[in-house]
Structures are given as structure tokens and as C-alpha cells.
Amino acid sequence: MKKKRIGVFICHCGTNIAGTVDVKKVAEALSKHDGVVHSEDYVYMCSDPGQKRIVEAIKENDLDKVVVSCCSPNLHESTFRNAVKEADKNAFQCEIANIREQCSWVHPNMEEGTDKAIKITKTVVEKVKHNEELEPISVPVTRRALVIGGGISGIQAALDIANSGHEVILVEKSPSIGGHMIQLSETFPTLDCSQCILTPKMVEVSKHEKIKLLTYSEVQEVSGYVGNFKAKILKKPTYVDPDLCTLCDECTKVCPVVVESEFELGLTGRRAIYIPFPQAIPATYILDDTGCPGLLPIACGKCADVCDPGAIDFDQKPEIVEEEIGVIVVATGYDLYDKTNMGEYGYGKIPDVMDGLQFERLCSASGPTNGKIIRPSDLKEPKELVFIQCAGSRDPELHCAYCSKICCMYTSKHAMLYKHHVHDGQAYVFYIDIRSGGKGYEEFVQRTVENDGVLYLRGKVSKVFQDGDKVKVWGVDTLAGKDIEIDADLVVLAMAMRPSEGTEKLAKILKMSLDKDGFFSEAHPKLKPVESVSAGMFIAGAAQAPKDIPEAVAQASGAAAKAIGILSQERLYHSPMVAKVNKHLCTGCRMCVDVCAYDAISIKDGIAEVNEVLCEGCGTCSATCLRAAISVKNSTPYQVHEMINASLGG
Amino acid sequence: MVALEDLKQEAKNVLEGGTVKYIIGYKKPAVGFMAVPAFFHKPEDLDALVWDPTCVHNLVLFLKDEKKKKLGQKEPDERPVGIVVKGCDSRAVNVLLQENYIDRENVYILGVSCGKTGMVDLKKVRKYFKGKIISQIDFNENESFTVTTTEGKVEVPAADIFAVRCTECITASPVIHDVLLGGDSVRTPENPFGSLEEMESKSQGQKWDFWQEQLTKCIRCYACRSICPMCYCDECVVDTINFAVYPDTPAEEKAQKIKWVEKSPTTSENFIYHMVRAIHLAGRCVDCAECERACPMDIPLRFLNKKLEKESKKLFDYDVGYDTEIPSLISSFRDEDPEDFIR
Structure with missing residues (x-):
């Protein structure tokens, strides 16, 4: 067998590598390594002239394999593999030795850095010697x-x-x-x-x-x-045929069950058969089987009786x-962080403490109050309204560490809307700081403060509790250095956003x-x-x-x-560096099947089989197999063995 | 207590009816008193079947041979093999089932319970009787054995002559079986990992010295591996002598066989061999202690496996050989697994 001819290319990466690695010395050391017939260094290997040098060197020296010592393969592996392909060689005969992230950037000492760069490059030379020629796996796309x-x-x-x-x-x-x-x-x-x-x-x-x-x-x-x-x-099952339902609303009139409306966030009720909101898409009523008395037509079935088009079908199955x-x-x-988590704000038990989304429904012209701002407990118009920002946000000890980002803006909007509805009311906003980055956002907040006279208080609220028909708010104004006590009619919490x-x-x-x-x-x-x-x-x-x-x-x-x-692609390409099973050594113990994160391995006729398209080549199976019966192409145990040998100077 | 006649009858039933191909059990030895493994192909052979405290062997080992033999046959006899198993051995069957090495239909399990005692330790017996010629050892209802010597019968407390592993055993009755003889007996040892304590109390230096001395003795005869029912690989990763090469093995692969360990039994190579073997048995070893019994150099091999059994119990709450449906220890991962060893 003809001995493989290997070319090594060392990149300076400006001073990123050359600053702590003597690249000339690395190139010289590698030129003496077994199998290496060409070794050179260049200031930016990834630049166009740098890539050209690789292509030319392959042609001039009849190189079979290429090692580029440069940055992480995450960045330029495909660049150099394409360059190798351009020189009519198999792209997988090119390997990257990372002498930047794993070497020059972490070593201050030139001598040690150079020594390590030489070792890293040598290990990769030993690896590439045993690289198979691979072609990307191609799969069709379901569009x-x-x-x-x-x-x-x-x-x-x-x-x-x-x-x-x-x-x-x-x-x-x-x-x-x-x-x-x-x-x-x-x-x-x-x-x-x-x-x-x-x-x-x-x-x-x-x-x-x-x-x-x-x-x-x-x-x-x-x-x-x-x-x-x-x-x-x-x-x-929705138990209603959307094609037949004419949205006549006869069914809700006879439905005896009332439950809290999800859409109105509990501010009002709905029937067991309902339409979430008038503009719902798909436009149809649905029957909520958790609220409906047993779906037994004998038990109730009133809705079906009044449904002229016969849209209700109790026999629908999931x-x-x-x-x-x-x-x-x-x-x-997202969902809002649950009020019941906030002990200091009454665990969600005080009727006149609501969250931002509930307040949205209160302001909404299509909401339960038709846009009239009244408080839930006695339906009176609140004259003193307190908004508390960062309710659950920016509180790493007890709640969520992150900023929920939109609360500053919507609280400002809420305060403004409130003032538009209740001209003689007073709105207070407790805030940590106002984050209004965004087009037109800062101006909006300023309008709330200046035009609508909303009182912004910089500080946190320590306690909210029911006091007669008022909601007492104990807070602090850190700018004035004063404790603040407000007898509020309604409190709105800008609850943190949580994943839904x-x-x-x-x-x-x-x-x-x-x-x-x-x-x-x-x-x-x-x-x-x-x-x-x-x-x-x-x-x-x-x-x-x-x-x-x-x-x-x-x-x-x-x-x-x-x-x-x-x-929009006909076919997709997938890395061919996937797991391969040695059929003779595999006993079908299923350990690889259990550890595979991609469900890429199955047992067929008592032996592991790899679905190459699913396999990401992570190598977990290879590490788990007691029999070394499964390995990743171009990262075989033998290659790893040779790399260890090389790094130990062998 | 298992009545031998019952065991013989059960064995006869399945062998006569042709339910099983043959039965792997124990018989009296030609010389001495320790029972030896035996293969019973005909019902009339079963008269020789024995069950006593000298039946130390883990017969599950022979299921390996059975599997390999079957693989080589064009039209193998698909009937199951009958096998006599103790509590510990039954867990070995479970591990092989868990690893899909055998199918449940491949075996007909004649489970025998060890009752209140366990198996004798030949070395302890020899020491106890100092040269007397023993012909028979029997179980008793209590925690003792009856030993028959040329001078008559003596009752010996079990604690004096039975194997250390049996003092730490919690499964005196087979956990998987087709027939169970001797009933379910539960044992609750005070300290299931007591034998490890002495070694664990030693300093790192003392441990090193101890194992240095022990593993230097190893002649790498691979008896420990040959007798282990879990060591069923065709090619052992720490053995450079027996590469599994087949007619269709490519030249490239032959050339790329790795020598992780040198052939010669030097101390450092022996360390690697025994450490890798111990790790490969973590979560698989059922503590039958056959490796230690087979070792001609008296290396306390059971310790290594027992220690890993303790670690897997402590860190991952993993018990070996009770559940065939769960993934093996090495291939399982849970979110709550400890990771404080990652620094």
C-alpha cells in the first residue's frame, strides 16, 4: 500500500495564535513527522489566498490528507473541507487541529504553547492517517x-x-x-x-x-x-361539529353549568358549552367535558335538544x-407567574388584587365590563389604583431571577388607560427602574408621567393586605427615603412571564x-x-x-x-461521521439503544443497527459499549489510541 | 429446606417429558466431597443429582457455552435448558436476560433456596477439620451444617465454615424460577457490605501497598474471566491474545486491533486488567464470587466487585439482577444522579 502523503498547514490567526505559539517552529517540527510531506504556515489560513495555498499544495505535492492547525473546527472546518474538495480530494480527509481555543488562548508561555501546539497537531496527523473517505448522507425532505x-x-x-x-x-x-x-x-x-x-x-x-x-x-x-x-x-373532542354550528347561541342559554371563563381569566363565568370569544377561530362552540354533567344525554343533553342544525355530537372521541x-x-x-406564589401580595386571595392580564380584560371594550374599569369586589370605580412592577421578576432569592421585559411598558400603558377612563383617579406605580428601550417606548412612558400625572414611586412593596374595603399597600419610596402607605381601591401586579x-x-x-x-x-x-x-x-x-x-x-x-x-431544498445533507456496528462483537445487550439520545439505534436480529440519518455521531454508544462493538466513523478507538500515543510522544 | 427427592422429581418430570434438552446440575465428585457441575441428558442419570452446601458453582456460566454452541448449529434444538440455580445464580440469569444475552424461553429454572445458611468455603472447611477426611456436608434446619467425616457426624455452626459472600447475601431464594424448592427464605444480614470495612479504613498508601502485593501475584491465567458468567464477550478489550477474527474481518480491522494492555503479567498491566474487568462488571456482578474461588493465586478479587456493588447501591440506588426491564446501570441516566464527582 502506498504510504499516505499528509500536508500540514499552520495558521497564525494574526497574533491570536502566533502571539503565544511559535508557528514557524510548529511547521518545522511537523515537517519531520512520519507521513508529513508538506508543512507550512500562513498568517490567515481561512482567507482566500490561504485556502488557495492548500489547494495548490495538494496538487503540487500530491497530498492525500490535510491537517489545518487553526481555530475550533466549529468555525472553519467546513471552509477547509471545501478547499480540500476543490482540489478533488475527499472532504473528510481534512481534519482541524485546534491550536487556538485549546492552546494559544489558554497558554501565556510561548515555549509551553509551542510545545502543546506541536503535540496537538501531531495527534491530529495520526488521526487523519486512518480517516475513511466518506460522503455526506443525503435524505429527501418532507416539505x-x-x-x-x-x-x-x-x-x-x-x-x-x-x-x-x-x-x-x-x-x-x-x-x-x-x-x-x-x-x-x-x-x-x-x-x-x-x-x-x-x-x-x-x-x-x-x-x-x-x-x-x-x-x-x-x-x-x-x-x-x-x-x-x-x-x-x-x-x-369538542362535541360540536364546526361545519354545522351556526353560532346561534341557543345552547348556552339552556346550559345549566357555569364555570370560570379562561379567556376572561376568571373575571366572569361561561357555560360548559361555549365559544371562547366572539372572534374565535375556528368559529364554533365547544363543549367542555370537564364541566358538562357526564355527557350522558339522559343526565342533561339540553344543548343538543335546542340545537337546530344538530351540530352537537356527544359520541365524539379523542x-x-x-x-x-x-x-x-x-x-x-408564556403564562403569567401565578399570584398564589406571592405571599407578600396576598397569595392571590384578595379580590381586588389582580394581574396585568386581568386588567387588560378590564380595560378591553369586549371584556366582561365592556371597558368600564370597576373593581371585582363591589363593582365600584377604583379611585386609588396601585401598580406593582417586577412582581416575581428580578427576584433571584424567591421567584424569577430574570427581567420579564414587557412589564414596564404595559404598566405604563395600564396607568395611561386608567387615567383615560377615570379622570379623577390617581394611579401609583412602584418600580425598581424603568426599562423602556424600543422605538417610541421612552416617549410613551414620559407621556404617562407628564401628561397623565401618574405617580411613579421608585421602590418595592413589602406588603399588600385587605383593610376594610380598601387594599392597604405598604411600600417605600427610595428616592425620597420615605415609607409609603396607600389605601388603594385596586392593586394590579405586573406578574413575571413564565414559560407556558x-x-x-x-x-x-x-x-x-x-x-x-x-x-x-x-x-x-x-x-x-x-x-x-x-x-x-x-x-x-x-x-x-x-x-x-x-x-x-x-x-x-x-x-x-x-x-x-x-x-425549499430537494435533499438535505447530513454528516457521515456516524456510528458503525461491528456485527461480530455485538451481543445485542441494548445498552447503546438505552443511551442513544437520538433514538438512532435499534436491535435487529439480535444485533444493534444504526439509523445513519438520525445519528449525530456523539459517540455515547461507543463509550457505553462494553465490547467496543460500536464506534464512530473517523473517530474509532484505534484512531483515539493512535492520538493518545502521539500526544505522549510515541 | 430443599428435599433432594423433590428436586430429582421436578428434574425428572421435565427431562422425561422432553420439556428441556438437558439439565445442568450438581453431582458427587469422583474424589473428595465438593460437588461438581454435571449435565444430565437422560432421566435415569438424575439419580446422581445432588444438592448440598458444597454446590458452590454458579452454573449460569454454562448458559454461555450453550448459546455459543447453538450459534454454531444450523438447526439448533430450540428447547430450553434446565438449570439448577441458587439465589445469587438466579440474579445472574436476570442480568443475562436484561442484557438480551439469553431469552426467557431458553432456560427452565429449577430454583433452590439456600435456607438459613449458604455455601461452604472450602478453605474454611479444610482449616476447621485439619486433615480429617470428609465425605459429606449437609444443610440443617438451623444455622449449622452436618459434616460427615471418617470419624462420624459432627454439627458445625454455619458461621465457622460458610463463605463470606453468603454472610452478606440478601437473596437466599432465587428471584426468578420456573420451579422453586425450599420455599422463600429471606435473609437480613446486619451489614451487607461488612467485608469491605477493613479495607476501606486503610489509608490510601496502605491500600496501594496491599493491591500492589496482591496484583503482582496475578499470572494472567484469565481463570477469573473464564469462570465469570458475565464475561461472555468474544473479544476482551483487555486481552491482546484472543482477538476475535472472522473470515469476513477486513484486513484494515485486523491491523487496527488495539493493544491496550501488554501480554506479559507485569504489575502495571495486571492493574489495568483487573480494574477494567471490575468496571465492566459494575452493575452486573451478582457476587457469586466464583472469580475469587477460581483464582489460583488467592487474589481477593471479590473485594473489587463488591466495592463497586456498594458504590452503585450508594450512588445510584441500583440493585443488580432483580429487574430485567430496567436499563443496565452503565446505560441508565436519571436527572437526579449525583454529579459532584465532576469538577
């Missing part, structure tokens, strides 16, 4: 998208993807799309009506021929891989819908990672803000972190663009 969550982010992502001509399945767990945005009264900083700007998009979703809407549904199982996912979606998709956009949004209920369960189903606060983790905080770590899964909106509407919409469009990027 459909799954969007989970039907709030503004999900709606925007679904519309963007559908408008590019790809089919979208939009799954929403509640009976209607719209999310929290449809509950809002007016939106900052322009005070346009939230429903008025959202409902056109909701209607567009319902009429879009490329969007398949599954409301009252939850994703139960997702398998597969980028480009080829399979999802099982549970469609809960249904599992199976869909094949290529990409997934997660837009599951069920986020953890969904993360397990999708095998996506969550951050320390329970929001979905993005792949990179700056450069990959809409991608998740799992290929083909994207994040949009408040599922990733607290966001206001414009940001959520922007991220949704970003996620959609990324999704379309995958959907």
Missing part, C-alpha cells in the same frame, strides 16, 4: 411544517411559511388561536386595539389553503429527524392525527433543551437566536424568553425564514 402554538408568534410563522407555498400544520392546545394577544385591550406604544390588528391575521390563517389548523389539540409524540419528522397529535413534516417551529408562548404550562413536557417530546428558567434554549445567544440545538426545530416568540409583540413577530418571521430554508 411541510409543524407550528406548535397559535399565538401571535405561531400565527406569524405559520402565515410566513404558508405564503412561501409550503403546507403548514398549526397546532393549538386551546379551542381558538389568538394566544394571549387576543386578550389584550390596547397595545403600546401606539394604543391600537389588539383584537383589531390580530383578528385579520387569524382570519387569514383560517382561510389559508396551505394551513391546516388543529385547535384543541396537543402534540403527543415526535420522531424522526430534520426533513423527516413524524408527529402524533391528539385532537381532543382522535390521534399523524402528520409527516420536515421542520418544527415551537411558539408555545406544558413547556417541560413538550421539550421532552421534542428532545429540545430548556434554559435554567424553563424557556426553550436557542442554539447560540447571538448568532442563532431562532434555531434550537436540534436540527430542524426552531423557536419563536415568548417560548424562548419574555418578549413584546414586535419582537415576537420578528422572531417568528426569522424562524419561518429558517424553516423555509430547509423546506
Whole structure:
């Protein structure tokens, strides 16, 4: 067998590497290493002339394999592999020796740094000697998208993807799309009506021929891989046929059951058969089987009796819908931190202490009071109104450590709306500091303070309690250095934003990672803000972190663009550095199956089998196998052995 | 207590009816008194079957041979093999089931309970009787054995002659079986890891000296590996003598076999061999202590495995060989697993 000819290229990376590594010495040392026939250094190997040098050196010296000593393979591996491909060699005959992050940046001493750079490069030379020639694995793409969550982010992502001509399945767990945005009264900083700007998009979703809407549904199982996912979606029974329902409202008139309305956040009630709100999409009534007396027509069945079109079907059963998709956009949004967690603010038991979303419903023209601001306990107009910001936010000891970002703005809006409704009322806002970064935001807050005379008090509230028909608020004004006591008629808490209920369960189903606060983790905080770590899964909106509407919409469009990027390809390519089973050594003990995070291994005829498309080449199986019967291509135990040998000077 | 006649009858029933291919059990030795493993193919052979405190062997070992033999046969006899197992051995069957090495249909398990005592330790017996010629040792209803010597029968307290592992055993009755003889007997040893304490109290230097001395003795005969029912790999990662090479093994692969350990039994190489073996048995070893019994150099090998058993219990609350449905210790992960060893 002809001896393999290896070329080594050492990058200075300006002074990033050359500052603490004597690159000339590394190049010289490597030129004497067994198998190396060409060794050179260059100031920026990743630059165009740098890449050209590699191509030319391969041709001139008839190189078989290439090692580039430079920065992390995360950054320029593909650059150099493409350069090698350009010289008509197999791209996987090129390996990166990281002498920057793992060497020059961590060593202050030139001598030690140089010594280590030589060793690192030698180990990679030994590795590349035994590299197989591989070709990327190619798979077809199912050109459909799954969007989970039907709030503004999900709606925007679904519309963007559908408008590019790809089919979208939009799954929403509640009976209607719209999310929290449809509950809002007016939106900052322009005070346009939230429903008025959202409902056109909701209607567009319902009429879009490329969007398949599954409301009252939850994703139960997702398998597969980028480009080829399979999802099982549970469609809960609504007991009402939306095609037959004429929205005549006869059924609610006879329904004997009243429960708290989710849409109105408990400020009013609804019947067991109901429509969440008049503009609900899909426009249909639904029957809530938890409230309905037993679904036994003998027990009640009054709604069915009065339903002229016969839309009510008590025999509906939960249904599992199976869909094949290529990409997934997660837009599951947020929930408010529960008031019952806040002991200092009365554990949510004081009737006249409400959260921001409830106040939105109170201000909303379509809300339970038709836009009249009255307090729940005695329906009187509150004259003294206290807003408490950072309720649960920015409190690492007891509640959430992070800033919920939108509360400064919506509290300002609430105070302004209150003043517009109750001219003789006084609004107080307790704040830590005002964060109003955003187009037109600071001006909006100033308007609240200056034009509407809202009193901003810098300080925290220590206690809120019922005192007669008033709600006593004990706080402090740190700027004046005074204790403050207010006999308020109504208190509004700007509760922290939390990942929506069920986020953890969904993360397990999708095998996506969550951050320390329970929001979905993005792949990179700056450069990959809409991608998740799992290929083909994207994040949009408040599922990733607290966001206001414009940001959520922007991220949704970003996620959609990324999704379309995958959907518009014929085939996808996947790294061929995947696990390989030695059939003779495998005993089918299933340990690799148990540890595989990607469900890529199964047992077939008593022996492990790798699904190369699912495999990410992480090597966990290889580390687990007692028999060394499974290894990752181009990172075989023998290669690792040779690398250890080389690093020990052998 | 197991009545031998019952065991013979159960064995006869399945062998006569053809339910099993053959039965792996114990018989009297040609010389001495320690029972030896025996294979019973015909019902009439079963007269030789014995069950007494000298049946120390873990017969599960022979299921390895059975599997390998079957793999080589074109039309193998698919009937199960009958096997006599003690409490500890039954857990070894469970581990093999858990690792998919055998199927439940492959074995017909004749479970025998050790009752109140356990197995004798030959070395202790020899020491106790100092050269007297023993012909038979029997179980008693209480915690003692009846030993028959040329001078007649003597009752010996179990504690004097039975194996250390049996004093720490909590499964005197098989946990998996098709037939159970001798009833369910529960044992609650005061300190299931008592034998480790002396060593654990030593300083690091003393431990090093001790193992240095012990492992220097190893001649790498691989008896410990050969007798272990869990060491069923065709190719052992720490053995450079027996590479598994097949007709279709590519030349590249042959060339790339790694020599992690040198062949010669030097102390450092012996350390690697025994440490790797111990780690590979973590969460798999059922403490049958056959390795230590088989060791011709008297290396206290059981200690290494027992220590890892203790660690897996302490850190991961993992019990070996009770549940065949859970993933093995090495391949399981829980969010609450301790990670304070990561620095």
C-alpha cells in the first residue's frame, strides 16, 4: 500500500495564535513527522489566498490528507473541507487541529504553547492517517411544517411559511388561536386595539389553503429527524361539529353549568358549552367535558335538544392525527407567574388584587365590563389604583431571577388607560427602574408621567393586605427615603412571564433543551437566536424568553425564514461521521439503544443497527459499549489510541 | 429446606417429558466431597443429582457455552435448558436476560433456596477439620451444617465454615424460577457490605501497598474471566491474545486491533486488567464470587466487585439482577444522579 502523503498547514490567526505559539517552529517540527510531506504556515489560513495555498499544495505535492492547525473546527472546518474538495480530494480527509481555543488562548508561555501546539497537531496527523473517505448522507425532505402554538408568534410563522407555498400544520392546545394577544385591550406604544390588528391575521390563517389548523389539540409524540419528522397529535373532542354550528347561541342559554371563563381569566363565568370569544377561530362552540354533567344525554343533553342544525355530537372521541413534516417551529408562548406564589401580595386571595392580564380584560371594550374599569369586589370605580412592577421578576432569592421585559411598558400603558377612563383617579406605580428601550417606548412612558400625572414611586412593596374595603399597600419610596402607605381601591401586579404550562413536557417530546428558567434554549445567544440545538426545530416568540409583540413577530418571521430554508431544498445533507456496528462483537445487550439520545439505534436480529440519518455521531454508544462493538466513523478507538500515543510522544 | 427427592422429581418430570434438552446440575465428585457441575441428558442419570452446601458453582456460566454452541448449529434444538440455580445464580440469569444475552424461553429454572445458611468455603472447611477426611456436608434446619467425616457426624455452626459472600447475601431464594424448592427464605444480614470495612479504613498508601502485593501475584491465567458468567464477550478489550477474527474481518480491522494492555503479567498491566474487568462488571456482578474461588493465586478479587456493588447501591440506588426491564446501570441516566464527582 502506498504510504499516505499528509500536508500540514499552520495558521497564525494574526497574533491570536502566533502571539503565544511559535508557528514557524510548529511547521518545522511537523515537517519531520512520519507521513508529513508538506508543512507550512500562513498568517490567515481561512482567507482566500490561504485556502488557495492548500489547494495548490495538494496538487503540487500530491497530498492525500490535510491537517489545518487553526481555530475550533466549529468555525472553519467546513471552509477547509471545501478547499480540500476543490482540489478533488475527499472532504473528510481534512481534519482541524485546534491550536487556538485549546492552546494559544489558554497558554501565556510561548515555549509551553509551542510545545502543546506541536503535540496537538501531531495527534491530529495520526488521526487523519486512518480517516475513511466518506460522503455526506443525503435524505429527501418532507416539505411541510409543524407550528406548535397559535399565538401571535405561531400565527406569524405559520402565515410566513404558508405564503412561501409550503403546507403548514398549526397546532393549538386551546379551542381558538389568538394566544394571549387576543386578550389584550390596547397595545403600546401606539394604543391600537389588539383584537383589531390580530383578528385579520387569524382570519387569514383560517382561510389559508396551505394551513391546516388543529385547535384543541396537543402534540403527543415526535420522531424522526430534520426533513423527516413524524408527529402524533391528539385532537381532543369538542362535541360540536364546526361545519354545522351556526353560532346561534341557543345552547348556552339552556346550559345549566357555569364555570370560570379562561379567556376572561376568571373575571366572569361561561357555560360548559361555549365559544371562547366572539372572534374565535375556528368559529364554533365547544363543549367542555370537564364541566358538562357526564355527557350522558339522559343526565342533561339540553344543548343538543335546542340545537337546530344538530351540530352537537356527544359520541365524539379523542382522535390521534399523524402528520409527516420536515421542520418544527415551537411558539408555545408564556403564562403569567401565578399570584398564589406571592405571599407578600396576598397569595392571590384578595379580590381586588389582580394581574396585568386581568386588567387588560378590564380595560378591553369586549371584556366582561365592556371597558368600564370597576373593581371585582363591589363593582365600584377604583379611585386609588396601585401598580406593582417586577412582581416575581428580578427576584433571584424567591421567584424569577430574570427581567420579564414587557412589564414596564404595559404598566405604563395600564396607568395611561386608567387615567383615560377615570379622570379623577390617581394611579401609583412602584418600580425598581424603568426599562423602556424600543422605538417610541421612552416617549410613551414620559407621556404617562407628564401628561397623565401618574405617580411613579421608585421602590418595592413589602406588603399588600385587605383593610376594610380598601387594599392597604405598604411600600417605600427610595428616592425620597420615605415609607409609603396607600389605601388603594385596586392593586394590579405586573406578574413575571413564565414559560407556558406544558413547556417541560413538550421539550421532552421534542428532545429540545430548556434554559435554567424553563424557556426553550436557542442554539447560540447571538448568532442563532431562532434555531434550537436540534436540527430542524426552531423557536419563536415568548417560548424562548419574555418578549413584546414586535419582537415576537420578528422572531417568528426569522424562524419561518429558517424553516423555509430547509423546506425549499430537494435533499438535505447530513454528516457521515456516524456510528458503525461491528456485527461480530455485538451481543445485542441494548445498552447503546438505552443511551442513544437520538433514538438512532435499534436491535435487529439480535444485533444493534444504526439509523445513519438520525445519528449525530456523539459517540455515547461507543463509550457505553462494553465490547467496543460500536464506534464512530473517523473517530474509532484505534484512531483515539493512535492520538493518545502521539500526544505522549510515541 | 430443599428435599433432594423433590428436586430429582421436578428434574425428572421435565427431562422425561422432553420439556428441556438437558439439565445442568450438581453431582458427587469422583474424589473428595465438593460437588461438581454435571449435565444430565437422560432421566435415569438424575439419580446422581445432588444438592448440598458444597454446590458452590454458579452454573449460569454454562448458559454461555450453550448459546455459543447453538450459534454454531444450523438447526439448533430450540428447547430450553434446565438449570439448577441458587439465589445469587438466579440474579445472574436476570442480568443475562436484561442484557438480551439469553431469552426467557431458553432456560427452565429449577430454583433452590439456600435456607438459613449458604455455601461452604472450602478453605474454611479444610482449616476447621485439619486433615480429617470428609465425605459429606449437609444443610440443617438451623444455622449449622452436618459434616460427615471418617470419624462420624459432627454439627458445625454455619458461621465457622460458610463463605463470606453468603454472610452478606440478601437473596437466599432465587428471584426468578420456573420451579422453586425450599420455599422463600429471606435473609437480613446486619451489614451487607461488612467485608469491605477493613479495607476501606486503610489509608490510601496502605491500600496501594496491599493491591500492589496482591496484583503482582496475578499470572494472567484469565481463570477469573473464564469462570465469570458475565464475561461472555468474544473479544476482551483487555486481552491482546484472543482477538476475535472472522473470515469476513477486513484486513484494515485486523491491523487496527488495539493493544491496550501488554501480554506479559507485569504489575502495571495486571492493574489495568483487573480494574477494567471490575468496571465492566459494575452493575452486573451478582457476587457469586466464583472469580475469587477460581483464582489460583488467592487474589481477593471479590473485594473489587463488591466495592463497586456498594458504590452503585450508594450512588445510584441500583440493585443488580432483580429487574430485567430496567436499563443496565452503565446505560441508565436519571436527572437526579449525583454529579459532584465532576469538577
